[in-house]
Amino acid sequence: MRIWLLSLLLFLGGCGTAQRDTLRAYRDAFASGEYDKAQALLKKSELEKDSKSALLLLMERGRLNYAMGAFKPAADDFTAAIELIDKQYTKSVTREGSKWVINDASGEFFGAPYERSWLFYHQALAHWRIYQEGNLPDQEARIHLFAARAALLAWDTFFQEWQRSTDGKSLYRHDLTAKMVAAEVHEATGVRSDLQIALQLYKDAWKLLNTLGPAYPAFNTEASGYATSLEDALNDKAEFKTPEKNRSLTTLSSETRDLILYKIVSLTQSLRANELPQLPKQLGVTLEEMKAVNKKNGNVVFVLEEGVMPPKTAEEINLGIKGLASLSKDPKTKAQIEKVGSEVIAAFAVNVLGLVPKNNTDIGAYSGARAAMTLAAHEAGIAFEVPSIPKGESPKDFYLVIKDKDGKEIASKAWSVITHLEDVARQSLSEESGQRILRTGVRVAIKHVTAIIAAMTLYHSLSKGKEDNLLAKYAAIGSYVAATKGIAYSERADTRAWLTLPRTLRMTEFALNEGEYTAEIAKKTDEKTWTTLRNLGPLKVSKNRAIFTYLIPQL
Numbered sequence: 001m002r003i004w005l006l007s008l009l010l011f012l013g014g015c016g017t018a019q020r021d022t023l024r025a026y027r028d029a030f031a032s033g034e035y036d037k038a039q040a041l042l043k044k045s046e047l048e049k050d051s052k053s054a055l056l057l058l059m060e061r062g063r064l065n066y067a068m069g070a071f072k073p074a075a076d077d078f079t080a081a082i083e084l085i086d087k088q089y090t091k092s093v094t095r096e097g098s099k100w101v102i103n104d105a106s107g108e109f110f111g112a113p114y115e116r117s118w119l120f121y122h123q124a125l126a127h128w129r130i131y132q133e134g135n136l137p138d139q140e141a142r143i144h145l146f147a148a149r150a151a152l153l154a155w156d157t158f159f160q161e162w163q164r165s166t167d168g169k170s171l172y173r174h175d176l177t178a179k180m181v182a183a184e185v186h187e188a189t190g191v192r193s194d195l196q197i198a199l200q201l202y203k204d205a206w207k208l209l210n211t212l213g214p215a216y217p218a219f220n221t222e223a224s225g226y227a228t229s230l231e232d233a234l235n236d237k238a239e240f241k242t243p244e245k246n247r248s249l250t251t252l253s254s255e256t257r258d259l260i261l262y263k264i265v266s267l268t269q270s271l272r273a274n275e276l277p278q279l280p281k282q283l284g285v286t287l288e289e290m291k292a293v294n295k296k297n298g299n300v301v302f303v304l305e306e307g308v309m310p311p312k313t314a315e316e317i318n319l320g321i322k323g324l325a326s327l328s329k330d331p332k333t334k335a336q337i338e339k340v341g342s343e344v345i346a347a348f349a350v351n352v353l354g355l356v357p358k359n360n361t362d363i364g365a366y367s368g369a370r371a372a373m374t375l376a377a378h379e380a381g382i383a384f385e386v387p388s389i390p391k392g393e394s395p396k397d398f399y400l401v402i403k404d405k406d407g408k409e410i411a412s413k414a415w416s417v418i419t420h421l422e423d424v425a426r427q428s429l430s431e432e433s434g435q436r437i438l439r440t441g442v443r444v445a446i447k448h449v450t451a452i453i454a455a456m457t458l459y460h461s462l463s464k465g466k467e468d469n470l471l472a473k474y475a476a477i478g479s480y481v482a483a484t485k486g487i488a489y490s491e492r493a494d495t496r497a498w499l500t501l502p503r504t505l506r507m508t509e510f511a512l513n514e515g516e517y518t519a520e521i522a523k524k525t526d527e528k529t530w531t532t533l534r535n536l537g538p539l540k541v542s543k544n545r546a547i548f549t550y551l552i553p554q555l
Helices: 002-031 035-044 051-067 071-100 113-133 138-165 176-189 192-211 223-235 251-271 273-283 287-292 321-325 331-340 342-351 367-376 421-463 470-490
Strands: 300-306 313-320 381-388 399-404 409-414 416-420 504-510 515-526 529-541 546-552
Touching: 002 035, 002 051, 035 051, 051 071, 051 113, 071 113, 113 138, 113 176, 113 421, 113 546, 138 176, 176 192, 176 251, 176 300, 176 416, 176 504, 176 546, 192 251, 251 273, 251 409, 251 416, 251 504, 273 287, 342 421, 381 421, 399 529, 409 504, 416 421, 421 470, 421 504, 529 546
Parallel strands: 300 546
Antiparallel strands: 300 504, 313 381, 399 409, 399 515, 416 504, 515 529
16 A cells, blocks of 8 residues: 555656656746747646646746737736636635645645736736737727736735735835836826826835835845844834835946936926925935936836746755644644653654754744744754745846947946846745745644654554564654655645746836837946847837837846
8 A cells, every 4th residue: 555655656746847847948948039949848748737737827828928929818818817816815815824825836826926916017018018019900009008007007906905915014015117117108108197197106116116125135235134124114013114224235226216216307397397396305315316317208118028037946944843743723733742742752753763853953044943943953853845946146237228220329228127026036935934834844743743653553563562673663664754755745845936937127218219229238348338238129219108128038
């Protein structure tokens, strides 16, 4: 029976490994811009046959359609995905509790908060691209414009619901991209009431950059310390105050700040010029900074979706059984441990099974398990996996260079980082780690305690009172090892993720006359010299405000 079970688990594990390998190959093909190959690999992964990965399939298929310029199918996929997370939320609240926040490898894929959030970005941009392509009658095209605006409004509602569900204590309270893209789309209509909304959205973005921006390494070299202070401030029952310590802002942060300041000043100039003198006090900037800002509002926005998110990996956490199991609030679990005697279980696990903690002093960033470790470090050890995201390189300073049709440079600006999504993803995993470790650890501990009790029963039945009965000891060890194979399989880390999300989103804006241009991504070699990294090709500027988007998975 145990051999059959072990064989089945190994077979199922092999199936899971094959799918993961196929999806990694799919991600690599996407990152290389080989979209046809990526499409074939996505089909080969057979996600469509896995009912528990329905949301993941819609995310990946929508992103691939989006990258290939099939914006209508992409919009349909993203709409279906958003409808699905609404259903998942209802089911989670009524049946599965915290699984809405944390995925389990054996359960339905819910996605991380940032993954669910960015569905709205993609839905909005897919509709915007359909609207801007100009291939539809005006009335039909405007339907997609309004659909883009509706998606951005729904994105804001998503964050309101998310803050309520986390009691406002999550650092991922909003996304700067949500404010900036919503502002640009409202501004693109040219309607005065929409321009007023856009101005307020830019002001909201300014506050977000100041409050939440320093919690991410791309914007702050002391992000970890700032994030801790911000968590304390969010949990403080008194009036919230933005932390002032641990703010060593990066060049990327300054560039983003300059872009948002430019947008606020230029729109205020065109809408409410009489309010310009009040802006320095409102925004906390100097009069000199205000005077240096170009007050001519731009008409052409450039959005860059850069890179591909690194895949999640599994990281092992090693803790003790007795202390962690004793943290369970389940009376049956406590009664089971007390009946046999937790000290006896721990002694048997250590002396007979040789089960000893491998890492009893350091669990890295998983601060939520420190209390459990204090109780359990000296006792029988168990290990389980949690998902993590390996740290990649920080975003580079990129510039967008505009040339006329004769190849003469006419304008250049920093292509400002709005959101480094890799930072957001890593912080999101860290934030949920305490809950994940406690919940998973207690569940794993219960399984191990049950397996140890079974091994003890077998040992005593075979030893017949002889303390050094090798046959009994080996039988007990074999029984426990067989059980742990099943535990290990059932408690593997959930490394499912939206693999093709961009690592970084950038924006910049120019005031350009009607005409034909070319655009290039470049970096500065010195103050007057550029090195071109990628030619983005020609672009045609009309009298209407335009948002040009570029998806470059690999630079």
